Amino acid sequence: MSVDWKDNEPVPYAALCKTFETIESTTKRLEIQKHLTSLFTRVVEKNPEDFLTVIYLCLNRVCPEYENHELGVGESLLIKSIAETTGRKPAKVKEELSKWGDLGKVAKDSKTTQPTLFVPKPLTVKVVFDKMKIIAGISGHDSQERKVREIKFLLTACRGKEAKYLIRSLEGKLRIGLAEQTVLTSLAQSIVKDPAQKLSRAKETEESTEASEIVKSAYSEVPSYDIIVPILLKYGVKGLEERCKLKPGIPVKPMLAHPTKSITEVLDRVEGHKFTCEFKYDGERAQVHMLEDGTLKIYSRNLEDSSTKFPDIIERMSQIVKPDTKSFVLDCEVVAWDPEKECLLPFQILSTRKRKDVKEKDIKVIVCLFAFDLLYLNGESFLKKPLEERRQHLINAFQEVDNKFSFVRHMNATNTEEIQTFLDESFKCNCEGLMIKVLDGQESTYEPSKRSRNWLKLKKDYLSGVGDSLDLVVIGAHLGRGKRTNVYGAFLLACYNPEEEKYQTICKIGTGFSDVSLENHFKFLKEHEISAPRNYYDYDKGANPDVWFEPVQVWEVKAADLSISPIYKAAVGMVDHNKGVSLRFPRFIQVREDKKAEDATTCEQVAEMYRSQFNNSENMQL
Ligand SMILES: Nc1ncnc2c1ncn2[C@@H]1O[C@H](COP(=O)(O)OP(=O)(O)OP(=O)(O)O)[C@@H](O)[C@H]1O
Ligand SMILES: [Mg+2]
Ligand SMILES: [Mg+2]
Secondary structure, X not given: OXXXXXXXXXXXXXXXXXXXXXXXXXXXHHHHHHHHHHHHHHHHHHOHXXXXXXXXXXXXXXXXXXXXXXXXOOHHHHHHHHHHHHOOOHHHHHHHHHHHOOXXXXXXXXXXXXXXXXXXXXXXXXXXXXXXXXXXXXOOOOHHHHHHHHHHHHHHHOOOOHHHHHHHHHHOOOOOOOOHHHHHHHHHHHHHOOOOOOOOHHHHHHHHHHHHHHHHHHHHHOOOHHHHHHHHHXXXXXXXXXXXXXXXXXXXXXXXXXXXXXXXXXXXXXOOOOEEEEEEOOOEEEEEEEOOOOOEEEEOOOOOEOOOOOHHHHHHHXXXXXXXXXXEEEEEEEEXXXXXXXXXXXXXXXXOOOOOOOOHHHXXXXXXXXXXXXXXXXXXXXXXXXXXXXXXXXXXXXXXXOOOEEEOOEEOOOOHHHHHHHHHHHHHOOOOEEEEEEOOOHHHOOOOOOEEEEEEEEEHHHHOOOOOOEEEEEEEEEEOOHHHOOXXXXXXXXXEEOOOOEEEEEEEEOOOOOHHHHHHHHHHHHOOEEOOOOOOEEOOHHHXXXXXXXXXXXXXXXXXXEEEEOOOOEOOOOOOOOOEEEEEOOEEEEEOOXXXXXXXXXXXXXXXXXXXXXXXXXXXXX
């Protein structure tokens, strides 16, 4: 049963929560899709003005991802708000939380005890969303009290199950198993829906599949519902294709590379294609944009605006941009650079640079910008052009400047020996290895947000051991003993399962830490201790840590190999029926500040790494 409402009336929050509830009660993709499309279709029919709001609430965001305002209200503030609304003691709420591991459930169950003088009006999606935006924006002086006040207002007006979803939203994650791809598909389906049912079933399916591809592709070029939804409502799916194109000022989700373990594997994969090898620089991704009006912007791998981190790059662009180049989107790597020795410095040096509001005069870490792709130039999107052409435009539109800007070194190799020589050369220049890319034809377009097989990475570490390093979320810790008495002594790590929105444990790690780093981890993670494991942590009692954390930090980790494990849950059901995969001899490398918990290595990647251990017996000589 769904909750209904009248035409032109605001969409009730209850209607959305009802859909959340149905979605949460199933794990079947198609069913989830059907329920969501049904809600979206009704919203489009009855009150399209609320459509954007409904979509944002489904994704639990308050603005486009790249604007980086996150909800994420801390556990203690939520506990306080729940306690004050329901007249319970915070300690009692906390106790319930450790029992259930879901503050949303606790809020819902504690609702009824408090008598209210007057009954507030039922919540609408608009009211909830507007308040969430306000809460996300509160900062500074008595921000805590102000947040609690807003949250209490909402909580008091909640009915039935609403409090459960409201609290989860405020925590920063709905956890109902609703992935963004599903939202995009329903978005397309609700726009092409044929209410009169004039089309045949088959025709309708065909149209809806095509529509959902168009919508997804538009979203990867322009990741903003603020832009996409109004265009869809006004001009339909076909209109979207024409009107929604990559443009400077809105970051594109970067294309990602596939790990490989040997030159032979590389050659197997690119067989039959023209390809190119580039140095793989060890810095951080930077997407440099110039708008028509000359404004410059830099975005990180995560689409975060990092313009104020690199004022020196912004400043030097005028020397690099040729006169006829009026607007562009450039894909680059920023690397720490020693101007005296004219050599590259490792990522560890770059990572000491301040993250925001850097003043040019305070800069100690000098950087050089290495460009490898051009996605847009003078009003035209290049995403669908072959790499060979994009590279030519790149070279024509910009000029190299010593110590400041360079095109990545490349070589269009053809055989093992040439690649081997170039790989050795890259190591000598302090690079991590090579990126091998398909150069021409359909397979060489720029694929936003995809980990593509048309870009292969070949790193030094791959040649022995597991292959790539893993980026894992710290979800628990063991208290230290002996020399580590005042800090955590070992940690529990997890990979991410995006389908189920769960973190699956993968190993316990106690190696690779200096004393100082252990102290820093303790200081940081202490603030994120939670009283019980989240209900979206997949773990086994056999690997219980002493304390649990919120999923807030990602660590890069190397391992000797992967093995099947009875107590860890990574990729469970994917390589073994009911056992997971775990890392042997894991070693801490560094904190990945540029990755959020949801950008962690996925269970699918873990499964693939596990399998590739067996079909890659031949090793590369160096
Ligand atoms: N020539 C190049 N072409 C493309 N990317 C390059 C190049 N040189 C360096 N890079 C960097 O290498 C990254 C990909 O490899 P890396 O293993 O460092 O990825 P990562 O940041 O750990 O992310 P993931 O492991 O999720 O791919 C790119 O995102 C980019 O920042
Ligand atoms: Mg890197
Ligand atoms: Mg990596």
